[in-house]
Amino acid sequence: xxxxxxxxxxxxxxxxxxxxxxxxxxxxxxxxxxxxxxxxxxxxxxxxxxxxxxxxxxxxxxxxxxxxxxxxxxxxxxxxxxxxxxxxxxxxxxxxxxxxxxxxxxxxxxxxxxxxxxxxxxxxxxxxxxxxxxxx
Numbered sequence: 001x002x003x004x005x006x007x008x009x010x011x012x013x014x015x016x017x018x019x020x021x022x023x024x025x026x027x028x029x030x031x032x033x034x035x036x037x038x039x040x041x042x043x044x045x046x047x048x049x050x051x052x053x054x055x056x057x058x059x060x061x062x063x064x065x066x067x068x069x070x071x072x073x074x075x076x077x078x079x080x081x082x083x084x085x086x087x088x089x090x091x092x093x094x095x096x097x098x099x100x101x102x103x104x105x106x107x108x109x110x111x112x113x114x115x116x117x118x119x120x121x122x123x124x125x126x127x128x129x130x131x132x133x134x135x136x
Contacts, residue, residue, distance in 0.1 A: 075111040
């Protein structure tokens, strides 16, 4: 099952945000949040907000109390350009320069991974304990 979150009209250049987004693509959510927390880029804060929103959307979609970030994968992440605000900056000798203030849309799609069943974990622990007991 997958869920998504979209942040529209973010007043930041798409090129700057793509640098941050490329760091988390295809990673587990717990790992992606750790990367974003320590990323020095300004876009990391906004990407982290959108990622947390996508996880919350998945949690609401699954209709259960809590969701382990270890079993959620960042499936798709992309940044599109949005409207560009055009402004005029006075220049020397009566000229004018055009300023382009860019904005972006961030889209994050997360997918839940199948959780391992507890019966397999118990069997593997029992086998490990048997091996440890026979070696002595």
